[in-house]
Amino acid sequence: MATDVGDGHTRTEDGFGAAIGEFRPKRALLGVAGIVAFVAAWWLVSLFQPAYVLPSPPVVVETFYAEAASGEMAAALGQSVRHWLPGTVVGTTLGIAAGVALAWSPLLDGVAAPTVRVLRPVPPLALVGFAVAWFGINHAGAAFIIAVGAFWINFYAAYGGVEGVSSDLLDVARSLGVQGDLELVRSVVLPAALPDVTTGVRTGIGRCWMLVVAAEIFGVPGIGRRILRASNNLQVDVVITYILVLSLLFLLVDVAFRAVQRRVLAWR
Amino acid sequence: MAVDDADLEGDRAHVVVDGVSKHYSSAQEPVRALEDVSFAVDPGEFVCIVGPSGCGKTTLFRIIAGLESATDGTASLDGEPVDGPGPELGVVFQEYLLFPWRTVAGNVGFGLEKQDLTATARDERVRRLLSLVGLEGFGDSYPKELSGGMKQRVAIARALAVDPELLLMDEPFGAVDAQTREMLQDELLEVWHETGKTILFVTHDVEEAITLADRIVVMDSEPGRVREVVDVDLERPRSRSDDGFGRYYERVLEHIRA
Known part of the structure; x- marks a missing residue:
């Protein structure tokens, strides 16, 4: 996912990697200019539209403050985190474990491959019925939907990472006295696959924020629910407010995770 | 480079390769990578295997290292048939194959972690090995920060750490430039002198073989087999300009060409 662009900087596909990695004034300036242009365009268009189609930026800012001041925002956020966090953690952990196990063991892979192919294309949203039936309309149900999303991203990232581990490196480890699958996986396979695994985790974290809206579609409270309710009432300013909240949350978590990733992968 | 640590001197093996053959089945016709290869290496001896590419010398290397199995015949270490890789068989590859996520000291200490050693004893051994290969002060560096020659020094120290009977x-x-290669050859001879290890060294470079080896196993290709074993009776350190060097060079080359 990360590509070396040749000048020593690593740029990720969303373009944030380089911007956050080290502060480059020229690039930051371009970014600010882009945001200003976007907001200006939005404002311009909003002048010719009724508020229920597209509210102007100041209106949204006002709503943002109102929602924040009333405590609505904090409440919705608190609710969403209660399924986002467990869903992400559980899905990520299981996805990595399954990906490593299947990529490492031809036996497991042979047994599971057809099942994986059947289950893989199922969109998490299609599992709402199961979420309700198995867990109910609660945080556990929403966490289930989110976990499914996190699972597949991490499954494939870990699978690819483990597949890419050089067999020569494993030979070296064996010749240095490493015995048994578990020990090989722990001391060579996992650290060698870590760059791919962490890229998967990072992608998964972002995907899970998107899934928060889908996971709350059947009535679990949170940011997504708030967006859906506001949509039904044509409160577009509220919708945009919470979209902004989601974006900011994603950015915050992503920056934090990237900092961790850079530390862990300092050897690269 | 010179370290007078008696305890770096360790086990050394008597290696016997007996009738080793390796055949692959391919779509067209079966490939005879190795055909009835036999030779022995005395404890503490430095033996080079030379031959043109395709003579199966890497396959032979992998069989002796326990990384591949022979179709026929056995490689044995002190009378015990090799049946898999392990700490008694130290391996060093052309591509270094360091663990990039570990520091230099972490790489050298890798095999020691699987052994019953206190952390202090382990650190001490790593320190001595790093000084043996001339890498004092690089313990905390990561492989990406090292040159090719330095990486190979780390790989050698890592292989020696677990005190293999055969290197x-x-x-x-x-994979290193000519100048670095000469330096590494000198250093390897020094390490060999310090540790007394039995060394089996695969190369396609005849000069390198004559510079290093007590004996040279010259191999032939298609099928890969031993053409000749040449004893190199030259004083060390050897140099290309030595009287006898050229004669050995001609002789080995003749066997390869013939």
Whole structure:
């Protein structure tokens, strides 16, 4: 996912990697200019539209403050985190474990491959019925939907990472006295696959924020629910407010995770 | 480079390769990579295997290292048939194959972690090995920060850490520049002198073989087999300009060409 662009900087596909990695004034300036242009365009268009189609930026800012001041925002956020966090953690952990196990063991892979192919294309949203039936309309149900999303991203990232581990490196480890699958996986396979695994985790974290809206579609409270309710009432300013909240949350978590990733992968 | 640590001197093996053959079945016709290869290496001896590419020398290396099995015949270490890789068989590859996520000291200490050693004893051994290969002060560096020659020094120290009975090297200096290669050859002889290890060294470079080896196993290709074993009776350190060097060079080359 990360590509070396040749000048020593690593740029990720969303373009944030380089911007956050080290502060480059020229690039930051371009970014600010882009945001200003976007907001200006939005404002311009909003002048010719009724508020229920597209509210102007100041209106949204006002709503943002109102929602924040009333405590609505904090409440919705608190609710969403209660399924986002467990869903992400559980899905990520299981996805990595399954990906490593299947990529490492031809036996497991042979047994599971057809099942994986059947289950893989199922969109998490299609599992709402199961979420309700198995867990109910609660945080556990929403966490289930989110976990499914996190699972597949991490499954494939870990699978690819483990597949890419050089067999020569494993030979070296064996010749240095490493015995048994578990020990090989722990001391060579996992650290060698870590760059791919962490890229998967990072992608998964972002995907899970998107899934928060889908996971709350059947009535679990949170940011997504708030967006859906506001949509039904044509409160577009509220919708945009919470979209902004989601974006900011994603950015915050992503920056934090990237900092961790850079530390862990300092050897690269 | 010179370290007078008696305890770096360790086990050394008597290696016997007996009738080793390796055949692959391919779509067209079966490939006879190795055909009835036999030779022995005395404890503490430095033996080079030379031959043109395709003579199966890397396959032979992998069989002796326990990384591949022979179709026929056995490689044995002190009378015990090799049936898999392990700490008694130290391997060094051309591509270094360091663990990039570990520091230099972490790489050298890798095999020691699987052994019953206190952390202090482990650190001490790593320190001595790093000084043996001339890398004092680089313990905390990561492989990406090292040159090719330094990486190979780390790989050698890592292989020696677990005190293997046999050090197997597959074209270890094939990826570094000529100057570095000469330096590494000198250093390897020094390490060999310090540790007294049995060394089996695969190369396609005849000069390198004559510079290093007590004996040279010259191999032939298609099928890969031993053409000749040449004893090199030259004083060390050897140099290309030595009287006898050229004669050995001609002789080995003749066997390869013939």
